Amino acid sequence: KISNNFKYTIRFDSIIKYRDYRILWVILMTGGVASWLRILGFSQWLLDETGSPFLVGLIGIVQLVVQLPSTLWAGTLADRTDRKMILAAAHGITFTVLAFVATFNSTTSLTPGLIYLAIAIASGAQTLGSPSRAALIPGIFPEKEIMAAASTDTASQNLAAIIGPLLFAFVAVNWGLTEVFFICAILCLPGSLGPFLLAVSGRTDEKSDLPKGQVTETLEGLNYVRKHPILPGLFLLDAAITTASFYREILPVIAFGLFAAGASGTGLLGSANSAGAIIGGIAVLALTRIQAKGLIVLWASLAYGLFLLAFGLTNSLITGMILIALLGAADSVTVAVRVTTVMLTTPDKMRGRAFSLMYVAAQTSNNIGTIWVGFWAGLIGVSSTMIMGGIISIAMTLLILLLWEPIRKYRSND
Numbered sequence: 001k002i003s004n005n006f007k008y009t010i011r012f013d014s015i016i017k018y019r020d021y022r023i024l025w026v027i028l029m030t031g032g033v034a035s036w037l038r039i040l041g042f043s044q045w046l047l048d049e050t051g052s053p054f055l056v057g058l059i060g061i062v063q064l065v066v067q068l069p070s071t072l073w074a075g076t077l078a079d080r081t082d083r084k085m086i087l088a089a090a091h092g093i094t095f096t097v098l099a100f101v102a103t104f105n106s107t108t109s110l111t112p113g114l115i116y117l118a119i120a121i122a123s124g125a126q127t128l129g130s131p132s133r134a135a136l137i138p139g140i141f142p143e144k145e146i147m148a149a150a151s152t153d154t155a156s157q158n159l160a161a162i163i164g165p166l167l168f169a170f171v172a173v174n175w176g177l178t179e180v181f182f183i184c185a186i187l188c189l190p191g192s193l194g195p196f197l198l199a200v201s202g203r204t205d206e207k208s209d210l211p212k213g214q215v216t217e218t219l220e221g222l223n224y225v226r227k228h229p230i231l232p233g234l235f236l237l238d239a240a241i242t243t244a245s246f247y248r249e250i251l252p253v254i255a256f257g258l259f260a261a262g263a264s265g266t267g268l269l270g271s272a273n274s275a276g277a278i279i280g281g282i283a284v285l286a287l288t289r290i291q292a293k294g295l296i297v298l299w300a301s302l303a304y305g306l307f308l309l310a311f312g313l314t315n316s317l318i319t320g321m322i323l324i325a326l327l328g329a330a331d332s333v334t335v336a337v338r339v340t341t342v343m344l345t346t347p348d349k350m351r352g353r354a355f356s357l358m359y360v361a362a363q364t365s366n367n368i369g370t371i372w373v374g375f376w377a378g379l380i381g382v383s384s385t386m387i388m389g390g391i392i393s394i395a396m397t398l399l400i401l402l403l404w405e406p407i408r409k410y411r412s413n414d
Contacts, residue, residue, distance in 0.1 A: 020140045028156050028160070031129075031187070031190075037164055037187070040168045041181055045110070062116055066124045075131045079217065079349055084136070087136075092191075094126065094185075101115070127363075132202075134355045138343045146340055146344060152281065158274045158281060230345060242366060246372070254377075255269055259317045281332045294406075294410030295408065300330045304393055305394035306390065310323055310390075311324060312384070373389070
């Protein structure tokens with residue numbers, strides 16, 4: 001247990017004043033927007049060229065196959081190599097891939113096979129850089145400001161989730177997908193160059209006298225997280241709730257099933273969800289004075305389940321937008337606190353691997369959740385699926401609350 005008295009109110013301006021974080025923030029925003037341009041651009045190209053939703057759906061399978069091993073490898077790599085170099089390489093690889101895709105598309109020589117190859121490389125590169133960037137954050141801030149940094153990251157990622165689709169629509173409609181790919185490549189440049197401007201060390205603060213193999217260090221990270229008193233419960237709670245309720249990838253199904261709405265309804269729900277997530281990320285700043293970080297996660301997860309239950313019961317689009325915004329806010333709070341907990345309770349030499357396992361749990365549950373929600377929505381309807389997801393979320397939260405004492409009693413060292 002880590003405890004102390006919190007004496008300061010953390011604000012965004014106290015976080016952005018750090019030069020290194022400003023650089024990482026620019027990388028986060030440009031990379032986040034680029035990620036949305038890449039995702040939407042690839043899927044739109046496949047749909048336009050093949051007319052097959054099935055071939056578009058294969059994107060998820062390609063990403064799942066690539067992301068699981070690459071994320072585990074990325075975490076171990078972040079703990080044994082310069083994290084700044086890894087971050088720069090990840091964005092540099094994505095820049096190269098998108099530049100090639102744009103060039104091939106401009107000469108009408110792009111094929112579905114090349115698109116899938118680009119998806120595999122780009123998604124692998126994205127997972128390569130994520131643990132390294134997250135592991136750099138604690139070296140920039142004093143401990144009392146880490147949760148504010150994590151919440152700022154969360155809010156910024158959701159801001160990118162609003163800007164990216166809007167920019168995609170504007171560029172694609174006015175110019176075309178070739179321009180989307182070129183702009184995406186350009187947005188990867190700050191991430192390719194920015195890490196070299198960071199003053200924080202990119203290497204762990206502890207080194208082993210005897211070098212270990214990649215597999216050995218990965219297993220060491222798995223064993224560390226398994227024995228951690230808090231992280232397995234947090235990862236399990238997130239995975240269970242996400243699997244039972246992941247709606248973002250099938251929002252068109254949700255919009256039609258609950259509100260008989262088409263593309264406009266999908267857009268409104270998606271924007272409301274991202275806006276709510278931004279508000280939730282900002283709201284976390286007010287929660288930094290609360291030491292009981294474990295209880296924050298549990299209460300936010302309980303609120304998520306209740307909001308999801310209400311979402312499944314409504315047939316009003318306006319009410320649905322409010323509720324999905326609240327869902328985004330509650331989810332944003334749990335993400336920020338979970339990231340903060342990894343940063344505060346994990347030694348620097350293990351931080352990359354701990355983050356990689358958090359990302360593996362999240363990515364796997366996202367993909368399985370998409371399949372789960374889609375299957376049950378087709379079998380019992382969207383409303384019943386959302387209600388079932390809400391009940392599962394509430395039940396899982398109460399189970400963790402009752403049975404996982406270290407989470408219930410966790411206090412941060414602010």
